[in-house]
Amino acid sequence: MSNPTPTLHTTTANDPVTGAARQVGFFTDTSVCIGCKACEVACKQWNQLPDDGFSLTAKSFDNTIELGATTWRHVGFIERDEPVSGQETNLGDPFSWLFIADSCKHCEDAGCLDNCPTGALVRTEYDTVYVQSDICNGCGTCVVACPFGVIDRHPTDGRAWKCTMCYDRLRGDETPACAQACPTEAIAFGELDELRRRADVRLAELHDRGVSEAQLYGADDDDLPGTRGLHAFYLLLDSPDVYSLPINPVAPQNTVDESWKSMAGALGAMAVGVAVAMLSGGRTR
Numbered sequence: 001m002s003n004p005t006p007t008l009h010t011t012t013a014n015d016p017v018t019g020a021a022r023q024v025g026f027f028t029d030t031s032v033c034i035g036c037k038a039c040e041v042a043c044k045q046w047n048q049l050p051d052d053g054f055s056l057t058a059k060s061f062d063n064t065i066e067l068g069a070t071t072w073r074h075v076g077f078i079e080r081d082e083p084v085s086g087q088e089t090n091l092g093d094p095f096s097w098l099f100i101a102d103s104c105k106h107c108e109d110a111g112c113l114d115n116c117p118t119g120a121l122v123r124t125e126y127d128t129v130y131v132q133s134d135i136c137n138g139c140g141t142c143v144v145a146c147p148f149g150v151i152d153r154h155p156t157d158g159r160a161w162k163c164t165m166c167y168d169r170l171r172g173d174e175t176p177a178c179a180q181a182c183p184t185e186a187i188a189f190g191e192l193d194e195l196r197r198r199a200d201v202r203l204a205e206l207h208d209r210g211v212s213e214a215q216l217y218g219a220d221d222d223d224l225p226g227t228r229g230l231h232a233f234y235l236l237l238d239s240p241d242v243y244s245l246p247i248n249p250v251a252p253q254n255t256v257d258e259s260w261k262s263m264a265g266a267l268g269a270m271a272v273g274v275a276v277a278m279l280s281g282g283r284t285r
Contacts, residue, residue: 008122008132008167023127024170025231026179026187027195028101029202030243031214033186035075035099040064042181043073046166067102069154072163073178076100076243084237086210100243101178101187104129104150104163105218106231111251112142112151112160120160127192128165128231136160147227147249165232192231196220199235206235213237217245226250 043049049070057063062077078098089095106128113121113129120135121142131142131151138158142151151162166176174180179189188195199219206214216223217240218230226249240247 008124008130022125023192023231024165024190025106025128025192025195025233026103026165026176026189027199027219027233027235028103029186029188029199029235030098030100031202031206031211031235031237032184033075033099033101034184035061035077035097036183037075038181038183039073039101039178039187040071040075042177043163044071046169046177047072047164067104067150067152067162069152069161072161073101073103076102078238078242080238080242085212098237098242100234100236101182102243103178103232104165105148105227105233106163106165107251108221108228108231109226109251109254111145111147111227111253112162114251114253115141115145117141124167124170126165126167126170128167128170130164130167131160131162133159133161145252147246147251195233199233202235211237224249226254 044051049072052064052068052071057065059065060077060079062075064071064074067074076099078100080096080098082094083089083096087096110121110123110129113123117139118135118137120132120137122130122132124130136159138153138160140153140160142160143153151160153160166174166178169176175189179187188198196219199216203214203216215236216233217236218224218227218233221229223229223233234243234245236243236245
């Protein structure tokens, strides 16, 4: 893996007006994504990521298939035997393509960050999740802790890699490369609060047009309590699982309380069983 890692800074990127710490992110509107993959190309070019090979997968027109150590932005192609509400294909049979420009979600409760044993993963001054490749020891804990299957170890150096939200560009007050390159503005970058307002307006617009299946994914903390919301959220035109997104993702650290409760219940049941056995044994003597 030869791409350079931007130097991580520790200064707070405060809003110049309010003085509050900035929270930036992506709002990806899949209803206007055309599957052009300009975002994929821009991501690879800016971050100097190698190609993923040129052999056809025969699974789809999408040849990169999934996110990985060298693919930090991926456009998924989904072919359905039903149209989007209010659309006609003139092809005889019901049909529609869905596209999603997917990336790291930069979760509020990030499983990768909270389970990293070396401190290689940190939260930046922009509230994004960042991998310090010079500290990563390749243990893979972050890989199994990500409920979205985003972060990945590179097969040659073993270290973990994922989207940085173009941290180096953020430091220069520039838009991340993927959002800058998107010709339809399907990938919107900005302050999270503003993106959420924009998403609400777009969702209401689609519902007014009769696209009843349109829904937001990860826009608010209450949407996905297992990760407490996403800093890269989506407007979808079908159920999340159709887009290969988990319906109820949960960061491992948020299952600790349930694990302790289950353990306490099991120990309690065991104690009761032992007590009953001892009493039963006493009666037989």
